[in-house]
Amino acid sequence: MNAKRLFLRVFGFFFPNVCFSCGRIIGEGKHLCDECEETLLNISAETACPFCGIEKPDCDCAYSVYYFKSAAACFYNEGSAKNLVYNYKLGRKDYYCGYLADFMSENIKTKFKDVKFDYIVSVPPTAKSLIKRGFDQTRLLAKCISKRIGVPLRSGVIGCRPFNPSQHESANYKERFKNVKGKYYVKKRINAENVLLVDDIKSTGATLDACARELLYSGAKRVYCVTFVAGGLKS
Template sequence: MIQALEEMITLLYPRRCPLCQDILTDKAALICMKCRTKAVPIRGPKCKTCGKPVASLETEYCPDCQEKTHFFTSGRAVFLYEEEIRKSVYQFKFHNKREYAGFYVSEMERVCGDEIRTWNPDVIIPIPMYKRKKRQRGYNQAEILAKCLGKRLQIPVDTKSLVRVRKTIPQKSLGRKEREINLKNAFKTSTNALELKKVLLVDDIYTTGVTMDEAAKVLWMAGAEEVHFLVLCTGKPDC
């Protein structure tokens, strides 16, 4: 009965490619063959702290991380935030394409799974969304990614311990200093003592790192000893 229902849903709402949105004829595929070659993960040397691409193996840190000491321990991203991936993430966030998370998380595990296991996190925590904004949108895209990733990697997901306590304006329209002011005191923990010591924060996009820093600082003050992050996309080093 359940299988028949799933087949009917698939027939009525066929899965589409997360990049070009064409119908996927292969039921097991998460992306079409044409777009598979376009979805290229970040390759080559990366910043040891935030995972942004750097010019050479001799360059240990991107310009952002050379200038700033972060509260998070380290982080990684799968794709650069450009072209087809940028359009796909926009659909995921603002047009209810939650099914794209299947492809996103499969790539997160494939590209960064070994590093996540090295970090050995006790828990995955998604970057929270302000409750009113989440009600308006209907979902938190970071939470969807975190839950899918936790299921694949068998790591618990905690959506309660870190909360966003005030409304902030969209970060994309702000410079670094404005972002820092915008996010100051935006997060808090629901407990004064975080029992789990190694945390993996999950979000969709990383640019200047201000959001991750603010969240990591709050977790660190609550007792976390290591805070790593994993995102789907990152901006270029000058973002």
């Protein structure tokens, strides 16, 4: 056995490879155990609504008009996909970003294959969430996606005002749209035809919509959104 293989075997004994979702020990080179892989609920590119990005039976676009042109998500916010985002942002597993960005980049290439993006912008965090999590998980995702799809990341285009109550504590669909009013603002101009807005989760779409509005004010002609997961909150 050569030195490198011996090192990997010893390293693997002390730091075994674990499932990103449930923490169970798994084989080298994998990110999810078989069970968690089965609970990834894929949102099909063929049947997803082109506006809100979720599948038709769950879409309520008939009642909403969005500032963004189209949204796309990889998975439903349930099962292991939900765990992945939770572990990534609240468990401070910043090294998950490449794994999540791989799925998101593939999704962008499929769902927005005819769109030429000028810039990527990430949804800015509140000061409170940045302190709580210790890193800007959305910007990190956007950075990884930028490398994968070859579109530059623009920082500091939109800002976030201190905000109360926080979005996940507010109860329903209508309240969420009301709560984000005035939360985001334009910090600098962006001259672009198409901007890709990145976030980790889309629940009602209120946050993405508010940021898309500011991007339009800042000079973007069209805004497209991508998230890792979508859904999980009905009206």
